[in-house]
Amino acid sequence: MTTSGLRDRAQLRELFDLRSSYNELSGGAYQDDPYPIWHRLREQGPVLPGTLHELTGCQGPMYFHGLPYPDCPHFTLFDYETGFAAHRDPDVFASSPVPVDLDNGPLAITNSLLSMDGAQHKRYRALVQPSFLSSNANWWIDNWISETVDMLIDGFASDGRAELNVDFCAAIPVLTITGSFGVPVEQALVIRQALTQDPQKVVDILRPIIAARRDEPKDDLISVLVHAEITDDNGVTHRLTDREIDSFVLLLLGAGSGTTWKQMGTTLTALLQRPDMLDAVRQDRSLLRPAIEESVRWMPTDPMFSRWVVTDTELAGVEIPAGSVVHINIGAANRDPARWDRPDEYDIHRPMRPNLGFGQGVHICLGMHVARAEMAVAISALLDRLPNLRLNPDAEQPRFVGLYERGATAIPVLFDAT
Secondary structure, eight states: OOSGGGOOHHHHHHHHOTTSGGGGGGTTTOOSOOHHHHHHHHHHOSEEESOHHHHHTOOSOOOSTTOOOTTSOEEEEOSHHHHHHHHTOTTTEESOSSOOOTTTSOSSTTSSGGGOOHHHHHHHHHHHGGGGSGGGHHHHIIIIIHHHHHHHHHTTTTTSEEEOIIIIITHHHHHHHHHHTTOOGGGHHHHHHHHHHOHHHHHHHHHHHHHHHHHSOOSSHHHHHHHOEEEOTTSOEEEOOHHHHHHHHHHHHHHHHHTHHHHHHHHHHHHHTSHHHHHHHHHOGGGHHHHHHHHHHHSOSSOEEEEEEOSOEEETTEEEOTTOEEEEEHHHHTTOTTTOSSTTSOOTTSOOOOOSTTOOGGGSOTTHHHHHHHHHHHHHHHHHHSTTOEEOTTSOOOOEEOSSSOEEOOOEEEOOOO
16 A cells, blocks of 8 residues: 555645635634534523524535525524434434435435434444444454554654644545545545545446455455345345445445544644643553543534424424424534533543434444544554654644534644654
8 A cells, every 4th residue: 555646735635624615615614613602502592593504603505414405494402412312313303304215316425324214224224333333443453544544654754744634634534444445545535526526436436346346255345235135125135236335335435534534633633732631642542542532522523413303393492393404513512511511621531421423323423433443543653653743833733623514724743753
């Protein structure tokens, strides 16, 4: 494996810098800290009519999960209790306004497991769930994550300086998931760009790999999908069709390369800005897991997720009619002072409690254990291989930006060259 396919820094920044035009429609241009506003809105609510960006003071339209849907009533939830309740009741708060139709629906990440509910969701999720269990983390680490991390560090370890967000964090998840599909490094960024611009191009790249795995399976994720069997509503068992595999591919590529890198960058930034905590993790790697979990609580990368209301209901005393879209402000819920002391502080020594960063209920993040493994392996390797790792004081310091996709800007660092 080489980094030759990742040398186009302009393309990397267009794809992964939250401030780029590529990310602007999801609020990438938002430069402020929204949490003080969200605290005030929680006190007013915690359930308020309107979309999150409108209530935060941003002009639309914006496009994200559950947006824009201008003809629907919109409500936003700001506390942990109501956010948890909406996650845990898929019979009332559905994942899609219409049922998923893989055969006739659009070729898109939204027409996938992400938007399924009920028995359909249960059947399809069961096909890939075993590959993403925590007990299978070493399968990912040994086959793809460790090699990717070491390859990237090899590229700058002798320089004494690096940019760790776009040039390191962003590359790891996309190379991990494309590697698990048997895609060469040279095509990884092509696939990442095509995900939102031309999904058919992604399918066309992967079709030869899928055909090859049908004839000769390997120890990879594509082989799992190709040889998985599902029982349909009529009780007939069959292997996945090409369109069903396409649906999984788009979802896993989008989810696998779209959020973990931002969370990794957020975790690194939080630690680098607090050298005492970074040193504590360096000395005691058992603190790395709490550092990651605290990052997910403190600054989730996608601080809002939406649900469609199936029947008239009520949350926190607010009547919400059927046909509404409910926006769960995960970011605000994860800083609810009713659940956490000093909620705005990043503290790796905080007792861990479940939060909404990876969701809850039947739709809890499928890839959360892989994401944790990627972050833990990557950060631990940086601490092992880059002595005296620290922020570069002469460069622009990282800031947290974005609204519906939130993360750090560039993370410039210095270290003792090896």
